[in-house]
Amino acid sequence: MPCSLERSKSWCEMSTDFHKLLFDISESLATSELAALKFLSLEYISKWKLEGIRRPQDFFKVLQEKNMIEAGNLSYLKELLFCISRIDLLETRLGSSREEVERELQIPGRAKVSAYRYLLFQLSEDITEDELNSFKFLLGKELPKCRLNPKAAMLDIFIEMEKKGILGEENLSKLKTLCANINVSLLKRIEEYELKFGEEEMIITEEQSGSTGSPEAHARWPVTSVASDAPGSWDESYQLEVYKMTSRPRGVCLILNNHNFAKAREAVPELRRMKDRNGTDVDAAALRRVFSKLHFTIAEYKDLTAEEIRKTVNIYKCEDHKDKDCFVCCILSHGKKGIIYGVDGQEVPIQELTTSFTGRNCRSLAGKPKVFFVQACQGDACQKGVTIETDSGEQDSCIETDARFQLDCIPTEADFLLGMATLQDYVSYRSTRQGTWYIQALCQHLEYSCPRGEDILTILTAVNQEVSRKTCMPNAEKQMPQPSFTLRKKLIFPVN
Incomplete structure (x- = not known):
């Protein structure tokens, strides 16, 4: 009897924890996110039942x-x-990660949300x-006017189109x-889907010929007949997705531009x-x-102290995006390994700024x-020159070493890109008349390549090549920028 009571207590505790978990998650979901969850579950829950759900708790x-x-x-x-x-x-809440779920969904038949939906x-x-x-x-003659009211979202339109059989x-x-008339890039997305999953169906059919089973739901990644870790198993038809970049404006470009460091010279003897x-x-x-x-x-701020930098970043962190x-942030200042200086000579860790914008x-x-x-x-090494200065801010030839710096500055979370003007431990160069090697090369290549549809990593590779070719005389000093990223998709900035 005691064992039975103990098991019952354990089950009750587990059940309580489970429902508390669902409640906490539901409290964090917005109305639009609930609508998305309902839409993605249409293969398993009838439309009429979903229409009656108004709260995430009821959906769960x-x-x-x-x-x-x-x-x-x-x-x-x-x-x-x-x-x-x-x-x-x-x-x-669930103790998982993007990478774990991606690996799980790579397994054929494991994804429950259909590729179509x-x-x-x-x-x-x-x-x-x-x-x-x-x-x-364009759908005015085919869908009921009451379903095309101003509040109807695109998911609502898709559901009505399904109801009408179109x-x-x-x-x-x-x-x-419709997409051909409205936005050709949307049409291309559909055609890529048809190509990818049309080939997948053919592969599955060939593999199952002679068997009595039927394929399970599509995975959202291409399925091949070759083991994923076998040589030559990469699906050459696979194409990276592209980040959505259609909003006007695209977002904020925050520029923190520090020029006058008189306060630093007065406040910090070193x-x-x-x-x-x-x-x-x-x-x-x-x-x-x-x-x-x-x-x-564009939001530009000039000559900020360390505290003002933190307050400014916090403003945009708290904005509704x-x-x-x-979101783009450009930081122009003196610095050393892993930090930038405010004009008062106080330090701000780069990691503190980037981490402010995690999910x-x-x-x-x-x-x-x-x-x-x-x-x-x-780094702290300086190269003397007449019109060329460094952005270390100090006249000191001592160079520290810390191989972990670059990994620490960028969050481990996905969707970040950090473009550094130089490698860890090293100086970067600035012309007093023409600006810095890095920012000038970056702007020139963005201006040239974005209208041609180049993605940001391709552009930054070209920036690396241009800056690395420059030489600071008389000692032939070089500079090599370093991008770090956790991007999951191609990042392209359309001009139109």
């Missing part, structure tokens, strides 16, 4: 009734949170407000026609030889020009690219 209750989630099996819940890019909940969800995420209105206008897994022709950063305004002007062309809102696709700290940027460009030295 239905999933339990369907045995889709239970205390010992949360794989479907993990997949749903992964699909809607709530990686923060995946990590903090996930495609529609991704399209809905990429469609702008103007494009949504165009869809409603959209389905094997019926994408109407959607393709920095008394720190120079003003003549030429930095040339860099700031180039960044303003380029990122304005790329449809970013939900209608924006990206946990800035939820409206979760799943979106966060890009940082840092023009500052990362």
